[in-house]
Amino acid sequence: MVAAAPRTTASEQLERLLYILPRAARDGGVRLEELAEALGTTAEQIVHDLEEVTTRAYYHPAGSAEDLQILIEGDRATIFSPGKFRRPVALSPLESAALALGFRILAAEGDPTIRADLLARAARLEARVADTPTEDLARGVAVDAGDRGDGDIAARVREAARTHRRCSIRYLKLGAEAPEERNVDTYALVNAAAGWYMLGHCHMREAMRAFRLDRVLDATIREESYEVPADFDPSAWTTPDGRLFWADREAEVVVRYSPKVADWLRERGPVEEQKDGSVLVRHQVGDVRWVVEHVLGYGVDAEVVGPGELLGKMTRYLAA
Amino acid sequence: MTAPTKLQRWLDLIAFLVGRRIPVSVDDLMAGIPAYADRWAEGTHTDRASIRRTFERDKDELRKLGIPIETVKYHINYGTEETEGYQLRKDNFYLPYLRLVGNQLRQPDRPYRLQEVELTEEEAGSALEALQRVAELPASPLKREANSAFRKLAFDLDPDHFQTAPVLHLERPGSEEVRARLKPLGEAVRARKAVRFRYHGMYRGATTDRHVHPYGLFFQHGTWYLVAHDTGRDALRTFRVGRMEDVEPNRKAPGTPDFPVPPDFKLESYLQREAWELGDDAPLTARVSFRFPRSLWAERNRHGTLVEDRGEDGSLREFSVQQADPFLRWVLSMAGDARVESPPELQTEFRELAGQVAALYAGAR
Numbered sequence: 001m002v003a004a005a006p007r008t009t010a011s012e013q014l015e016r017l018l019y020i021l022p023r024a025a026r027d028g029g030v031r032l033e034e035l036a037e038a039l040g041t042t043a044e045q046i047v048h049d050l051e052e053v054t055t056r057a058y059y060h061p062a063g064s065a066e067d068l069q070i071l072i073e074g075d076r077a078t079i080f081s082p083g084k085f086r087r088p089v090a091l092s093p094l095e096s097a098a099l100a101l102g103f104r105i106l107a108a109e110g111d112p113t114i115r116a117d118l119l120a121r122a123a124r125l126e127a128r129v130a131d132t133p134t135e136d137l138a139r140g141v142a143v144d145a146g147d148r149g150d151g152d153i154a155a156r157v158r159e160a161a162r163t164h165r166r167c168s169i170r171y172l173k174l175g176a177e178a179p180e181e182r183n184v185d186t187y188a189l190v191n192a193a194a195g196w197y198m199l200g201h202c203h204m205r206e207a208m209r210a211f212r213l214d215r216v217l218d219a220t221i222r223e224e225s226y227e228v229p230a231d232f233d234p235s236a237w238t239t240p241d242g243r244l245f246w247a248d249r250e251a252e253v254v255v256r257y258s259p260k261v262a263d264w265l266r267e268r269g270p271v272e273e274q275k276d277g278s279v280l281v282r283h284q285v286g287d288v289r290w291v292v293e294h295v296l297g298y299g300v301d302a303e304v305v306g307p308g309e310l311l312g313k314m315t316r317y318l319a320a
Numbered sequence: 321m322t323a324p325t326k327l328q329r330w331l332d333l334i335a336f337l338v339g340r341r342i343p344v345s346v347d348d349l350m351a352g353i354p355a356y357a358d359r360w361a362e363g364t365h366t367d368r369a370s371i372r373r374t375f376e377r378d379k380d381e382l383r384k385l386g387i388p389i390e391t392v393k394y395h396i397n398y399g400t401e402e403t404e405g406y407q408l409r410k411d412n413f414y415l416p417y418l419r420l421v422g423n424q425l426r427q428p429d430r431p432y433r434l435q436e437v438e439l440t441e442e443e444a445g446s447a448l449e450a451l452q453r454v455a456e457l458p459a460s461p462l463k464r465e466a467n468s469a470f471r472k473l474a475f476d477l478d479p480d481h482f483q484t485a486p487v488l489h490l491e492r493p494g495s496e497e498v499r500a501r502l503k504p505l506g507e508a509v510r511a512r513k514a515v516r517f518r519y520h521g522m523y524r525g526a527t528t529d530r531h532v533h534p535y536g537l538f539f540q541h542g543t544w545y546l547v548a549h550d551t552g553r554d555a556l557r558t559f560r561v562g563r564m565e566d567v568e569p570n571r572k573a574p575g576t577p578d579f580p581v582p583p584d585f586k587l588e589s590y591l592q593r594e595a596w597e598l599g600d601d602a603p604l605t606a607r608v609s610f611r612f613p614r615s616l617w618a619e620r621n622r623h624g625t626l627v628e629d630r631g632e633d634g635s636l637r638e639f640s641v642q643q644a645d646p647f648l649r650w651v652l653s654m655a656g657d658a659r660v661e662s663p664p665e666l667q668t669e670f671r672e673l674a675g676q677v678a679a680l681y682a683g684a685r
Contacts, residue, residue: 188488
């Protein structure tokens with residue numbers, strides 16, 4: 001039985017083939033799995049795409065593409081092409097726009113002293129690798145850097161993470177009386193709805209910790225370098241609803257939200273509907289202070305229901 | 321024999337055109353491309369018109385995909401007659417050779433005579449990182465394009481040679497639905513086509529039909545927003561993409577913009593706006609005192625403008641407030657680390673709010 005062709009569009013196939021053909025035409029070919037990984041598809045799809053080209057031999061081929069020979073042997077594809085399709089095609093206008101947007105993201109997140117230089121470098125590069133002016137296309141999309149500061153602290157944290165160098169930070173923990181110094185080996189920079197976090201090994205605690213970037217008051221890149229452990233898996237520290245969590249330190253706090261704001265909570269995750277239109281949310285939190293501030297931010301439209309000891313704390317916070 | 325597929329027609333068209341030094345006339349194209357040739361040579365007038373339309377569609381679709389097929393006027397018959405043809409220049413079609421300063425090209429053989437672009441390590445590394453960042457954005461409207469551009473640059477530049485910051489974006493629930501809506505919205509923004517959708521407004525709790533001129537999309541706090549001129553309200557509005565349904569761009573007159581974007585519109589000015597900075601009311605100036613060490617956090621994140629640095633006694637900062645309610649709730653959220661100092665009416669409102677919230681916990685110890 002012949003397997004059904006994978007579902008795809010002609011434009012997707014063309015995009016893949018214009019990469020597959022030059023890639024398989026050099027270095028004595030390429031493994032199908034490698035192509036599949038690069039293209040975010042399956043080896044079966046790659047074979048199907050190539051078959052579309054080889055079936056051209058059954059009718060009169062156009063131009064000099066008749067010279068194209070495709071060999072699929074085992075897990076490897078090899079193309080013999082003395083003529084066409086031996087280079088990837090130039091960046092399309094939208095690919096150039098993606099490059100322009102990416103440079104703007106890096107510039108917004110980067111050290112402010114080199115921001116203008118980075119943007120100028122981006123403009124030069126775009127002009128050389130893309131023929132189409134990208135400014136109009138890229139102008140329609142913008143990405144917030146996710147940091148309200150001047151950017152120099154965030155830039156140092158990023159540089160330390162990029163080069164695997166230990167970072168000394170002056171960190172203001174929520175509710176702390178004073179900032180404290182921490183030395184952190186950053187394994188990943190995590191962007192959640194609340195902002196950016198450094199996720200990595202804290203040398204003071206000798207354990208994995210997450211540090212919110214907006215509470216990093218200063219950062220210094222140290223000489224010491226580190227390796228990210230081979231078994232480090234960031235997904236072990238994240239939840240499906242898009243937040244960081246600490247299994248060993250999480251407490252449950254139950255909050256009731258009024259009907260006025262209930263829709264906001266409904267779109268963020270699971271809620272328990274109440275008869276009066278309000279909703280209950282069971283927050284799993286690593287730091288109770290976080291939920292205190294979160295609840296107060298809703299004014300009279302959110303109320304801690306439990307645990308009981310937190311209700312008293314709420315009163316004391318409000319008295320302050 | 322089965323008819324060639326669209327993909328095969330496209331490949332043939334590209335293969336036929338690429339690298340030719342002189343433009344190709346329509347007649348030559350029709351004769352040279354198998355999918356067109358038979359019906360062009362032997363078909364009726366209707367067949368020929370139909371196959372010509374197929375070619376026009378193929379050409380337009382390939383152009384949309386970024387294949388730079390040019391329509392060129394040129395002279396024939398010793399310059400006495402002007403005619404029109406098509407061309408796909410190698411220099412425009414193929415990626416130029418990318419080479420790191422001081423290094424050999426990753427691919428030593430050069431199949432074509434193309435421009436060579438010399439890049440510094442920094443330029444090459446930041447280009448690859450830039451594309452990675454766009455591809456990794458949750459529901460990124462340019463994810464596919466960023467990935468394909470990355471693959472092309474990686475043809476000459478070895479990504480393993482460059483260190484990039486390890487970034488992980490946490491996606492919120494509903495990210496797939498947002499991605500599906502961002503595609504037509506992104507196209508409408510680029511083509512300047514009007515869009516209709518149903519929108520669930522949170523403040524009024526009502527779902528309404530909207531007709532807008534989309535000016536731009538922005539990503540903030542893990543969420544995508546559309547800034548658009550709402551034609552029903554004749555005003556600029558910001559819409560959360562996750563709250564839209566039935567997004568329907570105007571399909572009429574493709575290629576013709578429905579509206580101009582005002583020259584003074586700056587999408588970037590919508591970034592980092594707080595809830596209290598939105599709205600059409602006249603702003604009032606509020607002063608807030610911050611306790612130490614929250615004052616350090618306020619300064620680090622440039623919340624408001626510093627009026628007085630009181631050292632270990634905190635600081636006084638000034639804010640421009642257009643909506644009092646979200647501003648007061650934000651100050652209250654700091655759980656005693658911040659309080660409103662002026663103007664008096666805002667201070668009174670703040671105390672009332674704190675009193676109302678405290679009343680919720682009146683029986684607690």
